[in-house]
Amino acid sequence: MAPVNLKAATKVYCSILFDHINPSPCTLCGQSDSGGLCADCLPLLPRVTEPICRCGLPHGDDSTTLADPVAPLCGRCVRQPPPFSASQAPLQYNFPVDALITRYKHRADLTVERAISPLLAETPLPWVDTDALCPLPVHWRRRWRRGFDQGAHLAHLLGRYWQRPVLPALVRQRATPSQQGLTRRQRQRNLRKAFECQRPVSGLRLILVDDVMTTGSSARAAAQCLLDHGAADVRVWTLARTLGHRRD
Known part of the structure; x- marks a missing residue:
């Protein structure tokens, strides 16, 4: 078992307790509320519009070109199909979502989790034949520094809403450098043999859960390991x- 950073973990749990005792104002407008986002600001979060490709990008987005107007794959996925069969994200990684996720991931700001909970509660299980949810793991050193694993938190939250078990089948066996700022090719090299499967997954239909998909390199590597x-x-x-003309 990976060691626990007691200082970081205590900070997270104290944040949970304090937030319940003293609810913060709305994360965006600052008006008094029960914490998280108020009813006026929640609809302002930029949504991903359907139809979407297997890689999770909308077919109408400038970064993809349909190889066939009827086909479910964009041109990029026709050339290099991902190992996962589908992907979905409710929100675009633009402001204010990017700022909220940064606070959630790097500062363990659980008011963000409360902010997105109404959105998640209204999100139906996208694939009803799913057997379990599998968090996309962070390396134990990164989790130790933060005292927080955003993928695991999201998976357990969704598991309650979707009534599916959480199966932490993967571990990150290498402490890979941060993916931020890397090109697609650099990300792929960075993730070679990064994941190891430590639980039986034979025959299971799984949903990998994480906070953000950028180029999809982490999801590809993790999905391939499970398969x-x-x-x-x-x-x-x-x-x-992430949508639009980002580095890949």
Whole structure:
């Protein structure tokens, strides 16, 4: 078992307790509320519009070109199909979503979790044949520094809403450098043999859960690891998806 950073973990749990005792104002407008986002600001979060490709990008987005107007794949996925069979994200990784996720991931700001909870509660299970949710893991050193694993938090929150078990089947066996700022090719090299499957997954239909999909390199590597260990199917759900002309 990975060591626990007691200082960081205590900070997270104290944040939970304090937030319940003293609810913060709305994260965006600052008006008094029960914490998180108020009813006026929640609809302002930029949404991903359908139809979407297997990689999670809308077909109408400038970064994709349909190889066939009827086909479910964009041109990029036709050339290099991802190992996962589908992906979905309710939000675009633009302001204010990017700022909220940064606070959630790097500062363990759980008011953000409360802010997005109404959105998640209204999000139906996208694939009803799913057997379990699998968090996309962070390396134990990164989790130790933060005292927080955003993918695991999201997976357990969704598991309650979707009534599906959480199966932490993957571990990150290498402390890979941060993916931020890397090109698609650099990300792929960075993630070679990064994941290891530590639980039986043979025959299971799984949803990988994470906070953000950028180029999809982490999701590809994790999905391939699960499939190599016998998973019947892997889909990906992230809270947000990077759109537009980003570095890849």
